[in-house]
Amino acid sequence: MKFATWNVNSLAVRLPQVLDWLAAQAAAGAPVDVLALQELKMADEKFPAAAFAEAGYHAQWFGQKTYNGVALISRTAGSSVLKNIPGFDDEHARVIAATFDLPAAATAEPALAGDSGHPVSAANAQPGSVRVIGAYFPNGQAPGTDKFAYKMRWLHALRNWVQQELATHPRLVLMGDYNITFDDADVWDPEGMREAIHCTTEERTHLRALIDLGLHDSMRLFPQPEKNYSWWDYREFAFRRNRGLRIDHILVSNGLAPLARSCAVDKLPRKNERPSDHAPVVLSLGAAA
C-alpha cells in the first residue's frame, strides 16, 4: 500500500507528469493507492477527471481559480469526503479528506511466529479503512504579516479538527505541503533562515502540536540521506545545488505507524522539463514494502 503527496504548482501544466509518474510507479509493481495533490490552481470545472479515470484512478477534488486547490487521486473510490476544515471559514481551497477501504492484505501486519508456532498478527490486523487528509498549508509570507496570522489561525483550527478525526479514525494519514520545516535538518541554510518563514519557532510549535496528537513524521521513521529536501526554489539553480527545504510531509497515526515500511522523497520528477518546484514524498505501508 502506497501513499504520496505532491505539490504540482498548476495541475494544468503538470498533468502529463502526474500521469507519467503514476504509470511509472505501477509499472515498477508498486502502484500508488492514494496521491494527494496541492496547488491545482484551477476551478473545479477544469479538473481533468476524465484523464485520471482513463488511467484507472478515482479522484476527489476541491479547486479554485488561480490559487490553491487540492485533490485525492486513488485506486479505490473514497467516501465521507470533506472539503476544508469544518467550522473554519476559509476563502481558500486547502483541505480535502476521504475514507478509503483497503484490502486486508494491505493493512495486515506480516504474520509473526508465536511461541506456539501459530501465526500471531497484530491487534489491528483486521481489514479496515484509512482516513486520508490532503492539505495545502498556508505559506504565511513572513512573521508579523496578516498572512502569517492567518496561517496561525488555520493551524490552530486544523489541529482541533484532526484531533476529532483521530477519535473516530485511528488509522489516519495527514499529508501535504505543510510549508513548515521540523528543524534545522530540514533547511539547507539554517543560520540564514533562522526564524524566517517556514522555520519560525511559532510554526514549528504548531507542527509539534500535530505530532502530539499521536502522529509520526513518516520520513523520520527511517534513515534518510543528508540534506533531504522536498522543495527547491526555481531560482539560482537551487535544485542542482540541493539548496532546499523539507516542507512536504506525510504524518501517520499511532494506528498506522507500525505498518510503515519506507518513506522517501522521489527527486526524479524534479528533473523533468518544466518541473514543479516540489518533489513527491512517498510512503509505503504493509507487508508488501
Place this chain on the structure above:
DNA sequence: ATGCCTCAGCTCCTGAGA
C-alpha cells in the same frame, strides 16, 4: 536587491509562491 524563476490572469505587468 523591492532582484533571480514560474504560474495565472481583467496577460505586455502584477501578485503570489517559498
